[in-house]
Amino acid sequence: MTIKEAQETVDNWIKEYGVRYFSELTNMACLTEEVGELARIIARKYGDQSFKEGEKCDLSDEMADVLWVLLCLANQTGVDLTEALARNLAKKTQRDATRHINNPKLK
Template identity: 55%
Template sequence: MDQNEITLNQLQNEVNDWIQTIGVRYFSELTNLAILVEEVGELSRLMARKYGDQSFKSGESAEQIPSEIGDILFVLTCLANQMGISLQDVIKSTIQKNTNRDLNRHKNNPKL
């Protein structure tokens, strides 16, 4: 692993440290859910302009997409921290669930 890369556990610790020192405290879970939805909407708006039929408004650009993904990851990490959920554990579980469900499904899909 590159020394600049971090594990999901390290990400959770880093976000928690930031919240405790700079953010003062976590917003409520419901507030963070609303913020997450807002951030996903901002990503959606940019994606619609880059890959869809809409054009960019003044001040918008596709270069903002990575920042919006970062914002989503940050808020999602806050929610996981607040609820005591390990991102490492849930992604492993989700990959296993998807593997079991879709082992042959996509291979046999003539649309792909």
């Protein structure tokens, strides 16, 4: 599935099952919440914390939740994420062409 297809799929799902998009502010709060849930799993799986008994630990599901809300925000604000990602990649490539290669901390 392409990014464009993902945006269209989410939009179609919202129209069929979701009644309407939540407000942009609500979705921003939801995105923050989902990123927090993802961070909790990463802290427990790769960091120093341990999982609590019965705690959910599906990293892929949390990443998908973050992506879902991001796609919703893009749709409702008119952002084409395919174009935005291409522009962002070009910006990073130009800006960081030698930055990371020459960083002694990464050797």
